[in-house]
Structures are given as structure tokens and as C-alpha cells.
Amino acid sequence: MEPLSELVRSLGDEDYFKRQSAAWRLVEAGGEAIAPLLAALGGDPDPQVRFKAAWALGKIGDERGLEPLARALLEDEDPAVREWAASALEAIGDPRAVPPLSQSLATDPSREVRLRSSLALGAFGAVEAFEDLLREGDLEARRMAVVGVGRLRSAGSMELFAPLSGDADPELRRRVAWSLGEMGASDALPLLLPALKDDGPVVRMEAAKAVAKIGGADACRMAASLLEDPDPRVRLSAVTSLGEIGLAEALDRLVEVLFGEDDEEIRAWAAWSLGEIGDRRAIEPLQEACVKCPPKVREKALDSLEEVFGMGWAAGKNGGGGDP
Numbered sequence: 467m468e469p470l471s472e473l474v475r476s477l478g479d480e481d482y483f484k485r486q487s488a489a490w491r492l493v494e495a496g497g498e499a500i501a502p503l504l505a506a507l508g509g510d511p512d513p514q515v516r517f518k519a520a521w522a523l524g525k526i527g528d529e530r531g532l533e534p535l536a537r538a539l540l541e542d543e544d545p546a547v548r549e550w551a552a553s554a555l556e557a558i559g560d561p562r563a564v565p566p567l568s569q570s571l572a573t574d575p576s577r578e579v580r581l582r583s584s585l586a587l588g589a590f591g592a593v594e595a596f597e598d599l600l601r602e603g604d605l606e607a608r609r610m611a612v613v614g615v616g617r618l619r620s621a622g623s624m625e626l627f628a629p630l631s632g633d634a635d636p637e638l639r640r641r642v643a644w645s646l647g648e649m650g651a652s653d654a655l656p657l658l659l660p661a662l663k664d665d666g667p668v669v670r671m672e673a674a675k676a677v678a679k680i681g682g683a684d685a686c687r688m689a690a691s692l693l694e695d696p697d698p699r700v701r702l703s704a705v706t707s708l709g710e711i712g713l714a715e716a717l718d719r720l721v722e723v724l725f726g727e728d729d730e731e732i733r734a735w736a737a738w739s740l741g742e743i744g745d746r747r748a749i750e751p752l753q754e755a756c757v758k759c760p761p762k763v764r765e766k767a768l769d770s771l772e773e774v775f776g777m778g779w780a781a782g783k784n785g786g787g788g789d790p
Contacts, residue, residue, distance in 0.1 A: 477518040513544035524554025536566035545576040556586035568595040616645025647676025667697035678707035709739025741770025
């Protein structure tokens with residue numbers, strides 16, 4: 467094999483394929499390559515060599531790389547090196563990486579580096595680190611921590627969301643609604659009430675999607691409360707959420723939308739949701755919609771009749787006549 471020191475120098479070669487070949491050969495060398503890779507990570511003037519060294523150390527997965535990679539994550543001047551150091555720490559899988567990753571998420575000037583550290587913390591299941599950032603982090607850290615908690619489905623962290631629901635930042639409020647939906651727990655529904663009445667339509671849309679993920683009678687009623695929202699995007703989200711929840715409790719409200727004066731697309735998705743609920747009481751209004759409603763609505767109504775209730779084209783077109 468080519469000397470390891472020469473392979474490390476090749477990590478900075480102008481030829482992409484030569485760089486990649488050198489990196490993989492260093493990975494194949496395993497433990498023997500640790501020392502030259504650490505030397506490159508900590509002292510090579512070329513940031514490309516440093517981030518390739520970080521990548522290779524992650525692939526090798528030796529815990530000897532832990533402290534040097536943590537130092538690179540927090541101190542290297544190049545954001546690409548810091549980003550790959552976070553990735554390598556995740557790959558090594560030693561939980562001692564959690565504190566530097568948490569510090570990186572809290573303080574790094576690069577959003578990309580913060581995001582990579584957040585993903586690594588998620589891989590470690592670092593709920594407590596995310597909770598600390600929810601309490602004390604800046605806006606960007608709190609945004610990412612909310613998503614991290616949601617991905618980990620840490621229902622025990624939900625109490626920290628209550629004060630965030632009134633935050634001045636609409637993107638943070640939207641992410642809170644998304645995260646509560648990811649919990650999939652009925653205990654999250656009361657915490658979604660502020661999002662249903664939020665000034666921002668994007669937040670209300672996310673709240674409608676969140677209650678659909680949780681499901682149940684209370685979620686059904688919460689989604690139905692948005693059917694008269696002033697923003698058509700929110701009304702559309704409410705209509706589709708009622709279909710995803712799938713309770714017959716929503717049937718009458720969806721029929722009202724189907725034959726109402728709302729946008730044609732929203733009425734069409736009401737026909738879809740009536741099919742998703744699957745209650746046979748929806749057959750008659752869907753057949754009527756096939757005759758009386760605009761084209762998009764007729765198309766969705768016919769789809770529901772065919773795909774859910776097994777009724778063919780003629781039954782929908784004529785408002786009956788088939789064996790359901």
C-alpha cells in the first residue's frame with residue numbers, strides 16, 4: 467500500500483477521484499491510519515484535507531478520534547470541517563460526543579453546522595440536551611431543538627412547548643405544532659389549541675395536520691373548527707385532516723363543504739375525505755356530487771365511489787343504479 471502519509475497528502479489533491487481513492491484507502495487501513503489522520507485534522511493548512519480526515523475518522527469509527535473531532539467541531543475555522551466533524555462524532559457513536567454537539571448547536575455561527583449537530587444529537591437520543599436548548603438557546607437553537615424533540619417523540623418534553631406557542635417567531639410556532647403532531651399522543655391536543663387560533667395561517671395549517679396525526683374525536687372537532695377559517699389553505703388542510711382522522715362525526719360538515727360555495731379544490735377534497743371516512747351514508751351525497759358539482763369535485767366524488775365503495779362509473783354518473 468502507498469505510505470499513509472502520502473495518502474493523507476492526497477486528500478487535498480485537485481483531482482476528485484484521487485482524493486476519494488485516497489480517503490477510502492485510509493479507511494481500509496483502519497487503526498493504522500488514525501495517527502496520520504488526527505495529525506491532518508488538527509494541523510493541515512488545507513481545509514479540504516481536514517474535512518476529508520474528519521470523514522475518514524468517522525468511517526473508521528475509532529474512539530481515539532473522539533476528542534480531536536470534538537475540538538475540530540468547536541474550534542476549526544472552516545464550517546465544512548466542523549460539519550464533517552459533527553457527522554464523524556455521530557458515526558463513532560460514543561455518547562461523550564453529546565456535550566460538544568450540544569455546544570455546537572447552541573453557538574456555531576453556521577446554520578448548516580448547527581443543523582448537522584442537531585441531527586447527530588437526535589441520533590444519540592439526546593432529549594435532555596434538546597430540553598436545555600429549549601430553555602436557554604437562541605432562536606435558531608430553539609427551532610432545531612423543537613424539531614429534535616419531535617423526531618424523538620419525547621412526550622415528557624411537551625410541557626416546555628407551552629411558552630413557545632406564544633413566541634414572536636411564526637416559524638418556531640409552526641415547528642411546535644409539527645412536533646406536537648409527531649408525538650401522536652392525545653395529551654398534545656390541548657397544547658395545539660393556541661396554534662389553531664394563531665395569527666399565522668401557516669401555523670394553523672400545521673396545527674390541522676398535527677391533529678390529524680393524533681386522531682380521535684377531540685382531534686376531529688379541532689380540525690372541523692378550521693373549516694370556516696378565512697384562509698383557503700387552512701380550510702383545505704382542515705378538510706383533508708378530517709379524512710385522515712376518518713371519523714363519521716365529520717360526515718355532515720364535509721357534506722356541507724361538498725355542496726357549499728368554497729373553492730372547487732376544497733370541495734373536491736371534501737369528496738375525497740368522505741371516501742376516506744368510508745361511511746356508507748356518504749354514498750348518496752357523493753352520487754349527487756357526480757351530477758351537480760363542478761368538474762374537479764365530480765372527479766374526486768367518482769374516485770371515492772369507485773375506490774372506496776366499489777361503485778362503477780355508471781352508478782356515480784347516474785346517481786345510482788348500481789349494486790354498491
